[in-house]
Amino acid sequence: MKHVLLIALLFANILFLKAQDPYKLDSLFAKSKLLNRHFVGFSLYGVGQDTVVYARNEDKAFTPASNTKVFTLYTALQNLGDSIPGLEYIERGDSLIFWGTGDPTFLHNRLDTRKVYDFLKFSTKKLYYVPTESAEDYYRNGWSIEDYDKYYQPEIATFPIYGNVVTFRAPEKNSLKASPPYFDKNLVISDRKYKSFWITRKMNENVFQLSSIYVPKNYVNEIPFHYSDSLFTKLLIDTLKRDVEMIAYEKTPDTRMIYSIDTKSLLREMMLPSDNFLAEQFTMLAAQSRFHAFNTDELRDSLASVYKTILTDTISLHDGSGLSSYNKITPRSMVELLKQLQSQIPNELDLHYLFPAGGLSGTLRSAYPLFNGEPYVWAKTGTLTSVYCQSGYITCKSGNKYIFSFLNNNFLGAASSVRREMVSIMNYIHENY
8 A cells, every 4th residue: 555655646746747847838938939039037936945946047137127116125124114104303392393204105195194194284383394305316317208297207205295296187078177286277278289188297397288178078197296395385385274384404313203104005005006106205215214314326235235145146226116227137136036025024915915916906917817716926017118027926726836037128019918928828837837
C-alpha cells in the first residue's frame, strides 16, 4: 500500500512539474505575434518555492507608468502612520494659525471627512493661513506639459483644496455649473464654432473656455485649476464664509495636528482607480513627515539608497504617480518590491485590499474572470502611450501563489490588445502552475 501511495505521489508530482514546464510558457511568448512586435519583460516568482520560476528580460529597464504607484505605496507605508495628517495648527490668544500638510482630501468631492473643514469652520478664533513653499515645481520631470488641463494631471500643492480641480456638471441641457462655484465667473465662450462640446483652460490662467453655449445633458468633466496660495485663500474664504488672512509665521515646536482619514483607505483610493493626484500628494506627505519639508527630490534620493539594499537592479524614479516618462524599473525590481510588501503586510487580505482585484475592482475589474466566484489576480496596472503593465500577485487553481511583473513598452496601437494577450498568459499560469 505504501508503494502505491509513493508511486501516486511521484506521478502527481511529475504531472505538476510538467504543467509548470517553463518551455511551455516560453513557447506562449515566442508564438505571440503581438508580443513579439514590442519590448516585453516578465518575471514570475514562486512564493512557496522561493525562486523565480520564469523570467524574460527581467533585468532590462522599462517605463512602468502607474506601476510606479507600488513604490509610492511602499514609501507611504514606511513614512506615514495609521492616519493622514490633515492640518497643522497653533493657537495664540484669539488667533488660530495653520499650515498645510500635503493632505489631498480637503474638500475633495469623494474623500473629504470634513474633520479639517469643521475644525476651521467652527473655530471661534481668527483664522490665519501660513503658506509653505514646496522645494519643487507643481509639475514633475518628464510629465507631458500639453496635458496640463487633463483630469489626470492636477497640480501638486502643499495644501490642496477640492482635489485641485474644477468639476463641471450639466444635469440638464445647457445648464453647466462649476464646483466650486467660485469659478462660474471664469467661463468664456469660444469665438469659433465647433461640432463637439469641450472645455479647456488657458495654460497659466484660471480661464475656462467652452467650445459652445450648447452643453449636452449629463455632461461631467474635471479640469485642474492653476494653483496659488492666494487662490487657495480665496477658495477657503468662499467655502467657509468667514475671513482668512494669509501671513508669514515661524512654526514652533508646540504645533498640534488634526488627522483627516485613515492611511490605508486613502492608499486603496490611490491604487484601485490609479489616482495620479493622490500618488503625488502621498510623496508630499511622506517628505513632510520625514524631513519636515515638502522636498520630494530629497525623499527620492533617500529612497534610492534604500532600494539599493533591497533590489538587485538600479532603478530611476522621478515622480510618485508614473506620469513621468523618465521613470525606469525592471521586472525583477518590481517583483522584489512586491515581496517586500508581502513581508510588511503578512495578512493576505490586508495586502490584497490595496490592489485592484481581477474581475472585481479597480482597473482590473473587467480584465479577468472570477474563479469559483473569487478573484485570483491582485495587481497594479500601468498605462501610458505605448506602455501597458501589470504587477502583483496571482493564486493558481493548484493553490500555489506567485508574484509577477509583466511590462510592455514601445507597442503601437491600443493597449487593450496587449492587455488581452497578457491576460491570456496569466490565465494559462492560473490553470497550470
